[in-house]
Amino acid sequence: MKDQRFQIFCEREVILSAGAFGSPQILKLSGVGAKAELDKHGIEQVHELPGVGDNLQDHIDLVHSYKCTAKRDTFGVSLQMAAEMSKALPKWFRQREGKLSSNFAEGIGFLCSDESVSVPDLEFVFVVAVVDDHARKIHASHGFSSHVTLLRPKSTGTVKLNSADPYDAPQIDPAFFKDPDDMAVMIKGWKKQYQMLNSAAFDEVRGDCFYPVDPNDDEAIEQDIRNRADTQYHPIGTCKMGTEQDPLAVVDNELSVYGLENLRVVDASVMPTLVGGNTNAPTIMIAEKIADVIKKAYADAREKGAVHA
Ligand SMILES: Cc1cc2nc3c(=O)[nH]c(=O)nc-3n(C[C@H](O)[C@H](O)[C@H](O)COP(=O)(O)OP(=O)(O)OC[C@H]3O[C@@H](n4cnc5c(N)ncnc54)[C@H](O)[C@@H]3O)c2cc1C
Structure with a gap:
């Protein structure tokens, strides 16, 4: 397929749903975006929309992990775990019960960084396990971890083209901590997380911390965040919904692309600002809402005899 070129036509409209990285990339490759960037890659411009690929927002996240002596209640790399799995696996497949019924991320909390x-x-x-570098680094021990996520970042980044080749990955710059307020809130979150994990409730089971840092040293905390914080995989905003007056708006409130006909973007890229929680359900909600809009538009048009059933 890679070297084959073919055209597919649609009768009604095209719906682009390639996500916050894929949708702006496809629009730009198709000539929709800022002229300066398209020119750089020899792409003929179809329509000027400078907001395509701008306004990227994502949740930055930092994990603290500790070794844990309560091996029965946690997951890890150990002989005990191997022995437990031989019982846990059949129990899960037969009864959907036992240790493997855990979703690993067993508790979630939402807090304000301060009273203001x-x-x-x-x-x-x-x-209920050690999470280090998205679990790419495996440790031979049991443990527990807590993630702290900055829910309402002010920093915005970009998705740009690396080349005009659709098989090339786009250039993604989340620009985490571009706005200094984000680091200030994240440091408060770091301290709250430290306080929770070092509370008396964990005294009996808490072992060593994997990346110990002095909780009274803000500079060291900031360095720890800069060294280890990473995405919680919630990119949005790169085909922003907004009014016609908004210079960065890519789609209107029915997710139709400004200045073009019969083209919508329907995915997380249309969110103008990041929601204060996880992004999967809101994305599904956006899609459901627009499915209703589309169904109604075509039902109305059919009634008027404008489209065939
Ligand atoms: C590892 C991970 C864990 C997550 N965990 C959670 C969670 O626990 N809770 C939560 O709420 N959210 C979570 N999310 C976020 C959630 O998955 C996203 O917010 C949601 O999927 C966004 O939906 P979307 O339709 O915008 O994009 P996507 O679901 O990414 O869909 C885009 C689709 O387009 C396809 N595509 C992209 N480019 C092209 C191209 N050029 N050609 C053809 N196809 C293309 C992709 O393959 C993909 O199938 C997680 C994300 C990741 C990556």
Whole structure:
């Protein structure tokens, strides 16, 4: 397929749903975007829309992990775990019960970073295992972890083209911590997480911390965040919904692309600002809402005899 070229035509409209990285990339490859960037890659411009690929927002996240002596209640790499799995696996397949019925991320909490904040700006996710570098680094021990996530970042980044080749990955710059307010809130979240994990409730089972940092040293905390914080995989905003007056708006409130006909973007890229929680359900909700809009538009048109059934 890679070297084959073919055209597919549609009768009514095209719906682009390639996500916050894929949708702006496809629009730009198709000539929809800022002229300066398209020119750089020899792409003929079809329509000027400077907001395509701009306004990227994502949830930055930092994990603290500790070794844990309560091996029965946690997951890890150990002989005990191997022995447990031989019983847990058949139990899960037969009864959907036992240790493997855990979703690993067993507890979630939403907190305000301080009293001046009226809606939660921090999310905490408690995991019954060691999570290091998205679980790419495996440790031979049992443990528990907590994620702290900055829910309402002010920083915005970009999705740009690396080339005009559709098989090339786009250039993604989330620009985490571009706005210094984001680091200030994240440091408060770091301290709240430290306080929780070092509370008396964990005293009996808590072992060593994997990346210990002095909780009274803000510079060291900031460095720890800069060294280890990473995405919680919630990119949005790169085909922003907005009014016609908004210079960064890509789609209107029915998710139709400004300046073009019969083209909508329907995915997380249309969110103008990041929701203060996880993004999967809101994305599904956006899709459901627009499905209703489309069904109604075509039902109305059919009634008027404008389209065939
Ligand atoms: C590892 C991970 C864990 C997550 N965990 C959670 C969670 O626990 N809770 C939660 O709420 N959210 C979670 N999310 C976020 C959630 O998955 C997204 O917010 C949601 O899927 C966004 O939906 P979307 O339709 O915008 O994009 P996507 O679901 O990414 O769909 C885009 C689709 O387009 C396809 N595509 C992209 N480019 C092209 C191209 N050029 N050609 C053809 N196809 C293309 C992709 O393959 C993909 O199938 C997680 C995300 C990841 C990556």
